[in-house]
Amino acid sequence: MSVDPMTYEAQFFGFTPQTCMLRIYIAFQDYLFEVMQAVEQVILKKLDGIPECEISPVQIRKCTEKFLCFMKGRFDNLFGKMEQLFLQLILRIPPNILLPEDKSQEALTYSEEEFQLLHKEIEQLQEKYKTELCTKQAFLAELEEQKIVQARLKKTLTMFDELENAGRKNGTSDFRESLVFLVQNSRKLQNIRENVGKEAKKLKVS
Numbered sequence: 001m002s003v004d005p006m007t008y009e010a011q012f013f014g015f016t017p018q019t020c021m022l023r024i025y026i027a028f029q030d031y032l033f034e035v036m037q038a039v040e041q042v043i044l045k046k047l048d049g050i051p052e053c054e055i056s057p058v059q060i061r062k063c064t065e066k067f068l069c070f071m072k073g074r075f076d077n078l079f080g081k082m083e084q085l086f087l088q089l090i091l092r093i094p095p096n097i098l099l100p101e102d103k104s105q106e107a108l109t110y111s112e113e114e115f116q117l118l119h120k121e122i123e124q125l126q127e128k129y130k131t132e133l134c135t136k137q138a139f140l141a142e143l144e145e146q147k148i149v150q151a152r153l154k155k156t157l158t159m160f161d162e163l164e165n166a167g168r169k170n171g172t173s174d175f176r177e178s179l180v181f182l183v184q185n186s187r188k189l190q191n192i193r194e195n196v197g198k199e200a201k202k203l204k205v206s
Contacts, residue, residue: 009093017091021083028079032071040064 010016043060047053093099 004087006087006092008099009091012093012099013091017087020091021086025079025083028075029072032075033068036064036068036071 006017
């Protein structure tokens with residue numbers, strides 16, 4: 001079968017010429033098989049009428065299959081020539097012929113310079129599209145990071161609200177003042193710990 005897509009012919013006929021030829025090939029091949037089966041049945045009936053015939057149905061089948069292979073080889077050879085004739089001449093639209101729906105393209109003529117400019121413009125648009133796509137992807141990634149940060153911030157604010165509510169229940173009026181007081185006491189405890197550590201080292205040295 002031909003490897004040429006023949007898209008213009010497919011647009012005109014409504015089917016690809018290769019598909020048409022394939023269907024014709026399958027139809028002829030099926031008909032050949034049916035004929036050989038009919039011939040085999042006729043031969044077997046004739047043999048039944050011959051007394052003491054030494055030819056068995058198995059021998060008839062082998063001969064039928066051998067003849068079928070011979071006929072198929074001849075058919076494939078002839079069909080190859082017919083396919084070439086159909087695809088190159090009969091089902092082929094000449095390159096200088098335009099379909100009626102494409103007649104408007106006759107007025108659209110471009111010089112080589114105009115074609116190169118158009119091609120260059122297409123490349124520039126493709127590069128611009130790629131740049132915008134990368135920018136969009138970076139923006140979406142940043143947006144996802146912002147959503148993660150907002151979720152963490154919301155979680156932190158919720159924790160502070162819970163601590164403030166707990167402080168009010170325990171008699172603390174202002175959570176922020178309590179937090180400052182806690183930080184100051186924490187620093188004092190850290191200083192005391194450092195001093196105790198220094199004194200312990202001095203005792204070990206002495």
